[in-house]
Every structure is written in C-alpha cells, then in structure tokens.
Amino acid sequence: MQKPIYILGIESSCDDTSASVIYNGKVLSNVIANQEVHSKYGGVVPELASRAHQQNILPVVQQALAQAKVTKNQLSAVAFTRGPGLMGSLLVGTSFAKSLALGLEIPLIDVNHMQAHILAHFIDDEDSKKPNFPFICLTISGGHTQIVKVTNHFEMKVLGETIDDAVGEAFDKSAKILGLPYPGGPLIDKYAQLGNPKAYKFTQPKVGDLDFSFSGLKTGILYFIQKKVRLNPDFIEENLNDICASIQYTIVEILMAKLKNAVKKTGIKQIAIAGGVSANSAIRERLQLAEKHFGWTTYIPKFEYTTDNAAMIAITGYLKYLNHTFSDVSVTAKARLKVIE
Ligand code: KG4
Numbered sequence: 001m002q003k004p005i006y007i008l009g010i011e012s013s014c015d016d017t018s019a020s021v022i023y024n025g026k027v028l029s030n031v032i033a034n035q036e037v038h039s040k041y042g043g044v045v046p047e048l049a050s051r052a053h054q055q056n057i058l059p060v061v062q063q064a065l066a067q068a069k070v071t072k073n074q075l076s077a078v079a080f081t082r083g084p085g086l087m088g089s090l091l092v093g094t095s096f097a098k099s100l101a102l103g104l105e106i107p108l109i110d111v112n113h114m115q116a117h118i119l120a121h122f123i124d125d126e127d128s129k130k131p132n133f134p135f136i137c138l139t140i141s142g143g144h145t146q147i148v149k150v151t152n153h154f155e156m157k158v159l160g161e162t163i164d165d166a167v168g169e170a171f172d173k174s175a176k177i178l179g180l181p182y183p184g185g186p187l188i189d190k191y192a193q194l195g196n197p198k199a200y201k202f203t204q205p206k207v208g209d210l211d212f213s214f215s216g217l218k219t220g221i222l223y224f225i226q227k228k229v230r231l232n233p234d235f236i237e238e239n240l241n242d243i244c245a246s247i248q249y250t251i252v253e254i255l256m257a258k259l260k261n262a263v264k265k266t267g268i269k270q271i272a273i274a275g276g277v278s279a280n281s282a283i284r285e286r287l288q289l290a291e292k293h294f295g296w297t298t299y300i301p302k303f304e305y306t307t308d309n310a311a312m313i314a315i316t317g318y319l320k321y322l323n324h325t326f327s328d329v330s331v332t333a334k335a336r337l338k339v340i341e
C-alpha cells in the first residue's frame with residue numbers, strides 16, 4: 001500500500017485566498033475566500049488584494065485543515081503558488097508557506113500557477129477521467145490564453161498564446177462596457193443563456209497560427225454599444241441577453257477555431273480545457289459536441305477546479321512530491337513565470 005501523503009496547497013496569486021489538503025491525490029478540502037472588495041472598482045486592485053490575503057490566509061488554512069480532519073503535524077509537504085500573478089499577493093502565500101514548512105520541518109514545493117490549472121485534471125475523482133498523454137490544453141483565464149502541448153506532467157510547450165488581452169479580460173471588459181460588476185465573465189454566461197447568440201455580429205480578429213488577440217474585439221464591442229446607446233439610451237437594458245449571447249458566441253467561435261487548428265497541426269485529438277474561463281457553459285457544451293463531431297476525446301474540469309483554487313496547487317505539489325522535486329527555502333515569488341521555467 002502507498003504510504004499516506006498529505007499535501008497542503010496554498011494559492012494567493014490574484015484575488016482569491018485558497019487552501020486545500022490533498023491525500024494521495026484525493027481532495028479532502030478546498031477552501032476559497034473570494035475578495036468582494038474589488039467588484040466596485042471594475043477589476044482587481046493589487047494593494048487591496050494583498051491586504052485581504054494577509055487577513056484571510058490564516059483562517060483559510062485553518063479551515064482547510066479542519067475540513068480535511070488533518071492536523072498540521074500530519075502534513076507531508078506545503079505547496080504554494082510561486083507565480084505568475086500579482087507580486088503583493090504572491091508574497092503573502094509564499095512567506096506563509098515558507099514559514100509553515102520551516103516550522104514543521106517538512107518539504108516546501110513551489111508551484112507554477114499555469115501548470116497547476118492544467119494539472120488540476122489529475123485530481124483523483126470518481127466523476128472525472130484523467131487525460132492521456134500527449135494532450136492539448138486550452139488554458140483560458142483572466143490573465144492568460146494559451147494552447148499548450150502537454151507531453152507529461154512536467155513537460156509542457158506553449159504552441160500559441162494571446163498577443164494582447166486574455167480571454168477572461170475580453171469577458172470582463174465587455175461586461176464592464178455593459179455596466180456589469182467585476183468579474184463579469186460569469187454574468188455574461190448567465191445572461192447569454194437567455195439570449196440569441198446570432199443577434200449581433202462582431203468582427204473576429206485575424207491573428208496567425210495558434211496565437212490569439214482580443215483587444216480589437218473589445219474595441220469593436222465598445223464602439224457598437226456606444227453607437228446603439230446614442231440612438232436608444234435603453235439599448236443595453238432592453239437587449240442585455242442578446243448582447244451577452246452574441247459576445248459569448250464570438251469568443252467561443254474564436255477559441256474553437258484555434259483548437260481545430262491545433263488538432264490539425266499536431267494530430268493530437270486529446271483536448272483539455274483549464275482556467276477560470278473553462279467554467280463557461282458555452283465552451284463546455286461546444287467541447288462536448290466536438291467529441292461527437294470531430295472524434296476528439298475531451299477533458300472538461302469539474303466546475304470547482306476551473307477558477308483559481310488551491311486544490312490545483314496541492315495536486316501539482318503532490319505530483320512534484322512523488323517526483324522528489326522540492327524547493328529550497330530561498331525560493332522567491334515571481335510575477336512573471338512561463339508555463340515551464
Ligand atoms: O483562472 P481564474 O480564476 O484567474 C486567473 O488566473 O486569471 O480566471 C478568472 C477569469 C475571469 O476573467 C472571469 O471572468 C472568468 O475567469 N470566468 C468566466 C466564467 N467564470 C469565470 N468567464 C466566462 N464564463 C464563465 N462562466
């Protein structure tokens with residue numbers, strides 16, 4: 001029998017403070033404290049985020065241990081997000097994880113947030129299947145949009161990425177134009193379910209190969225809304241569902257076109273999605289259909305492992321633990337970090 005391995009994961013890269021305990025690959029707890037403070041500013045305010053992490057981190061870790069019914073002395077290692085993310089936010093998790101590992105005299109494991117989004121697929125869960133290698137992962141979040149070829153747990157190659165805004169930003173900025181609070185992605189998804197996706201047409205960006213661009217789309221949506229509101233001040237209110245459905249449809253079309261291109265280029269038909277935007281109902285639906293239409297095998301993460309969470313950090317820590325990849329206590333947070341570094 002495998003010896004029991006308990007990993008505490010800590011995530012603090014942006015505006016969610018999260019802690020999770022994983023036992024031999026199974027999630028025992030995954031506690032997330034969202035920071036409401038940013039919604040009225042239309043985006044994350046870095047200084048407020050790090051202050052909130054400071055307040056949240058100890059209770060969140062204590063709650064994660066209590067829910068898992070694990071004492072800190074049972075922990076095998078502490079895994080934490082090293083980057084990429086907001087420096088002030090990362091420093092809170094990094095310092096906390098270092099102190100805890102030092103105090104408990106257990107290994108410290110640094111985790112790359114982008115790798116962790118992908119490796120969330122390897123959480124042991126009866127309801128979800130784990131991807132076979134090699135697979136293509138479309139990582140879509142508030143900060144990143146990447147197509148990654150994953151050869152094994154730790155060998156990943158970015159085949160394409162955004163040259164400007166991330167897809168989550170496209171959702172959030174469009175929502176802001178419509179007067180919706182931050183983060184607007186889930187709200188666009190919600191209203192889109194009641195609207196006509198073909199009501200309005202937005203121009204899709206022309207960017208080569210497997211790269212993405214979303215800043216032009218955002219400007220296109222802004223000009224379209226401004227023009228309509230000049231003619232009818234109630235345009236947004238009267239057509240919110242159709243506007244949201246059309247924006248979402250355009251974004252999902254862009255993502256699907258790139259995925260098809262990636263399959264054509266690599267010949268790999270094992271397709272996963274990861275990151276906050278993979279919570280989107282339309283992209284999840286379209287991927288499920290792709291199983292039937294294109295013969296792909298698709299891997300759609302459980303809803304709770306899409307947006308930022310510490311279970312994905314803990315599972316990556318667990319895989320690194322099995323691989324004997326530990327960090328020195330001198331490791332530092334890094335705001336910019338490639339998927340493999
Ligand atoms: O991965 P994540 O939690 O944080 C980053 O690492 O960036 O992703 C957050 C992003 C936000 O832009 C949010 O609006 C978007 O994910 N998001 C969604 C949905 N749920 C979260 N976008 C579209 N539809 C959703 N259902």
Ligand code: ZN
Nearest residue numbers: 141275276308
């Ligand atoms: Zn993320």
